Amino acid sequence: ETGVTQTPRHLVMGMTNKKSLKCEQHLGHNAMYWYKQSAKKPLELMFVYNFKEQTENNSVPSRFSPECPNSSHLFLHLHTLQPEDSALYLCASSPWSSGGEETQYFGPGTRLLVL
């Protein structure tokens, strides 16, 4: 166990549904991340939060909406997704230092299928 949990582990949703992914870290970290992992592609960084503030949004469509109520919890709200959004969504956390370059620890991911 890495100290980062994600729920649900699997999710099937229609294109008109609204769902949320949850991530929780028990490592005392201050930074949290959302990644998308598609087959045969590198991990794609979606969002970065430091001390609950969003510091990075890598041109992610607005149908993905992150929320970080505190340094331990991160959500990804999903609305009107497309089939190409089907992927493994990974959450990670890390300590935060002004210079960056801290190891990121990943959760097990949520396997999302959009029908």
Next chain:
Amino acid sequence: GESVGLHLPTLSVQEGDNSIINCAYSNSASDYFIWYKQESGKGPQFIIDIRSNMDKRQGQRVTVLLNKTVKHLSLQIAATQPGDSAVYFCAEIPPNTGNQFYFGTGTSLTVIP
């Protein structure tokens, strides 16, 4: 953006042999590198890291080598075991990018019993 590439997408080794997984990175300014292991159905798991002021770092059965001249990173696994079968990713982290990691597509390692 950054690109991190792996020389071989798949690698098969006999149990007990040593494995070497290679990675080419693109940013000569990158000063932190990490190897991750991802087993089927799981998230990436930290294996070992190295900073640019080092050429070699050893862990338990794993060694990472960094050649900054040719921007090359390798992961060596000694006495490979069936439990080592997984996809291995390298990540490069340039400085002053807000801890942004740039990952390769991964190498799939299969250990033959």
